[in-house]
């Protein structure tokens with residue numbers, strides 16, 4: 001089942017022909033099936049953030065379309081899009097973005113509160129998530145009382161509670177040490193395997209990308225190449241490094 005389809009995306013910042021206008025994306029097409037775990041990698045300025053902004057509906061393409069679960073989001077009105085983003089998309093960011101005045105459990109409940117779920121359902125669901133990610137012992141703590149790795153596990157739980165069609169993650173391990181990064185990546189692996197969740201990760205980090213099943217490389221706003229994991233994760237790391245060597249550019253974490 002196709003979850004995400006991007007067709008011939010073009011993004012131009014500024015007006016065509018105008019000095020300083022940038023063609024950030026040129027004819028980018030992408031497709032993801034249910035249960036796929038994809039990393040997008042590319043040099044600084046290659047268009048990764050722009051692509052993520054278009055896929056998540058934060059920004060509109062100059063031309064082309066983004067279809068998620070059969071719905072074209074590039075044409076949705078503000079309200080329709082806001083609802084769609086809340087129900088069908090899960091977001092994980094580098095900065096965790098938790099609410100400091102709410103406990104871990106309350107943070108996880110926020111998307112369900114917005115959907116007016118029953119108190120019983122919310123309790124059960126929050127508990128299920130906290131058990132899944134090993135954070136039930138910190139349910140009543142506040143974000144500033146827990147580690148970065150724990151905060152990111154809360155953020156992943158929050159992204160999952162409304163059972164989104166796809167999780168979009170922007171440098172999810174960017175603020176984490178290697179041990180916490182591995183924990184988060186294993187959480188992603190677990191939900192892909194257990195729930196067939198579809199996850200797209202934008203990352204500079206070879207270690208993070210190696211947990212994915214596929215990597216798409218972009219360069220100068222165009223898709224450069226794709227690779228698929230066939231053997232072990234260690235072998236995939238070597239494959240990713242080889243591709244990055246061909247791709248060129250700087251700013252990768254190895």
Ligand SMILES: Nc1ncnc2c1ncn2[C@@H]1O[C@H](COP(=O)(O)OP(=O)(O)OP(=O)(O)O)[C@@H](O)[C@H]1O
Nearest residue numbers: 013022023024042043044045046047048049050051
């Ligand atoms: N709001 C904007 N207005 C004008 N140009 C922009 C804007 N946002 C990005 N760009 C330009 O578009 C191109 C792609 O930028 P983008 O941020 O998508 O790259 P990136 O791959 O995410 O980079 P990084 O890895 O450094 O975050 C760059 O040339 C950038 O300068």
